[in-house]
Structures are given as structure tokens and as C-alpha cells.
Amino acid sequence: MSTVNLTVNGKPVSANVEDRTLLVNLLRDHLNLTGTHVGCDTSQCGACVVHIDGQAVKSCTVLAGQASGANVTTIEGISNGDELHPMQAAFRDNHGLQCGYCTPGMIMSAIDIVNRYGGKLDEDTVRHELEGNICRCTGYHNIVKSVLDAAGRMSVAQAAE
Amino acid sequence: MYQTTYHCPSSVEEAAALFGKGSDSKYLAGGHTLIPVMKQRLAAPSDVIDLGKIKELVGIEVSADALIIKAATTYFDILRSAEAKKAIPAIVHLASVLGDPQVRYRGTIGGSIANNDPAADFPAAVLALGATVKTNKRSISADDFFKGLFATALDDGEIITAISFPNPAKAGYSKMRHPASRFALTGVFVVKTKSGDVRVAATGASQDGVMRVPAVEAALKANWAPGALENVTISAEGLLSDIHGSSSYRANLVKVMAQRAVTAAG
Known part of the structure; x- marks a missing residue:
């Protein structure tokens, strides 16, 4: 057992966990942040994507200890109170989800994509960059639409700041 | 995954010392091979020694005739490196078609060649460019480094510190x-x-x-x-x-x- 200290969604967290604990299990089982999903558990599907120090990573393939000292953001940490994050709002408005299982990972990956590309995003880039996230319902079309819509909203929001 | 003990050393020397103390130690770099293998219970190291936070193992340098990529540098840091792109753009291209964005944030060049997966990308660059693999003990030429499926010239506990790629025409x-x-x-x-x-x-x-x-x-x-x-x-x-x-x-x-x-x- 080891004590892992990290920041999750802006709050300092300390958890006493087995060294073999994966970050996704720390989040779901110890912190009750069950918005982060486990899909394939083999780092293929991307349902477990969270941000570690701003980078979208697959939390099923990171030991909790590796995230010690890091700043972790999960799907629960991106809205502003009742106000959805622009990426969440765009997914809702563009019907970017059906069953919703992949959605938390899609949204965390998509935010990272917009952060990296800003206003220079086009459809090809979005499709290419989403290759680490698998959706079995939507056929991706509305997900891509959502990301492009959100990229516009996020750059407007950034310009207003 | 079986029980293990996780260590997070801050220097290469400390990592090598920890490796020697464990009964069946393994180094962890990006973890995107070792952790899946541990989950499948195909590997059950007594001790996992994380090399990912050792500052001296991260970074990209250029000399007059070579591109030097330190071992724990991630694929993401390689593909966005202006120095690497200027020196050997083919390496940047290779990093950009490797895995997916999330994997590229975590995976490291040193981890890739130490593991020597028969379908991994970086071994091809290291061998074709005739690179030199630098470890905490010695320098190994690419021609002597790869020894077949998942096998390398590395001794037990030896740590790759950097790979030096001579600039090609x-x-x-x-x-x-x-x-x-x-x-x-x-x-x-x-x-x-x-x-x-x-x-x-x-x-x-x-x-x-x-x-x-x-x-x-x-x-x-x-x-x-x-x-x-x-x-x-x-x-x-x-x-x-x-x-x-x-x-x-x-x-x-x-x-x-x-x-x-x-x-x-x-």
C-alpha cells in the first residue's frame, strides 16, 4: 500500500491504495468519480481518457502512483457548476452521443484536440486525432460535428477572456 | 494484475540501485506495454521502477552531426520538437504515425527500443540510421543492440539513457x-x-x-x-x-x- 497525493478536479486528494491500482480505479472506486469509464481495459477504446497535467491519457494504462503529484481532470471537473463545458454543450446540441458510454472519453480527448489545434481544426484533423477513441453507436459523424462546433465556441470563449 | 511495489526514483543511479534490490524488478517508462502485460498476468514483477520522472532522461539535443533523444522523452515531445523536425524529419513523421494521441503522450523512445516489439516503429529508425544507444554503463551500436524478438543487448538492470542518431543525407x-x-x-x-x-x-x-x-x-x-x-x-x-x-x-x-x-x- 502507498499513499498517493494528487489534485483531482482542482481539489487535493490523498488516497491509500495498493501499488497495482490503476488511475481509473483510483478515480472510480476510491473517489467515486464514475464518469470515467472502463471500456476495453486494453488502452484501445479511450472510454477512460482523463487529463493528466492537461494531456489526454488513457487512465486504464496508468498506475495511480504514476499520477502522484499530478493535476488530474475528469469529466466531472470540466463544467462550471450547472453550466456545461462548451464541448459538452456541443455534444448535446449536435446529437454527438447515443448510448453515452464512450462520451466522457470522447469529450476529454476532444478538449485536448481543441487545446492543441485551436481554430485550425478541420474535419480530417478531428477524425485523425480521434483515432484513440472508439464509438460503437454514432458512426462518428455527429461526434466530429460536435468537436468542430465546440472548437468554434471555445475559441470565442477564449477570445472573450 | 498481481501485487507489486511501485518506486519513483529521481535519478538513474537511484533507479539502478532500486532495480538491484528487488527480486524480480522491471523498469517502467511510458507503461503502455508493461502495464497491459501485467494486467494480463504475463508479467508479475516484484518491483516496478518508474523511469518516467527522471529529469536527466528527458529532452532532445542537437549536435553538429547528430540528433540526441534522451530515453524517457515521449513520442509527443518528439513529434512537436522543432529541433528534431529540422535534423531528421523522418523521425518526427515516425512518431506521428505511432499509436494514437493518448499513447503518444505516454510512450517513450527508450521504452520502445528496450522492449523491441517485432512490430514497433522506433527500432527501424534506430537500426536504419545506425544510431548509438547510450546506457548508464556504455554505448551500444544499433547493429549490436537488437537481438531478436523482444531481446536486446541490454544487461539485466541496465538503463538506456539516450539514443544518438547521426544526421543522414x-x-x-x-x-x-x-x-x-x-x-x-x-x-x-x-x-x-x-x-x-x-x-x-x-x-x-x-x-x-x-x-x-x-x-x-x-x-x-x-x-x-x-x-x-x-x-x-x-x-x-x-x-x-x-x-x-x-x-x-x-x-x-x-x-x-x-x-x-x-x-x-x-
């Missing part, structure tokens, strides 16, 4: 990506060195892991052009054959990927 990489895993179904790295020599390495093709391709090297040495490979035949003997592609399919891919790599190299 021309270099290119082309890969047929497996559509699900994004590993190389076959990838070929072609190099024309500054002295005019030609070195070609293929990954994903051979049962023994990364390999030089003498037939392609000879043809390209005579004429550095995709067309020079038209009449070259690659033997399927000793090549991988699985549900994704037969050995003769891969033999043909070696040629086609080499042609595309030459085109990319210019």
Missing part, C-alpha cells in the same frame, strides 16, 4: 498501419548516409524482429529511386505470417513500403 519512413492496433503491419525506414552508404530496416515483417534488408540496400545504393526496387524480390522466408497478413504479403509490403519511404525521403 536523406531519410524516410513508410508504414502500413494495422487499422486497430496501429502497430506496423510492416514499416520500412530508408537512409542514405552522409558518406553515401544506404541502410534500410524493416519492422513488423521478420519473425526475429527488426531487420536490415540487404536486397533493397543494394538496389538503392545503385540508384536512389523508388523505381530501382521494381525488380527486387524479397524472400518470404522467416517473415511473420498471421491472421493479418501472410509472409508473402509482408515480403511484398517490405518492397512497397521501401518505395514509399524513398519517395518520402526525396
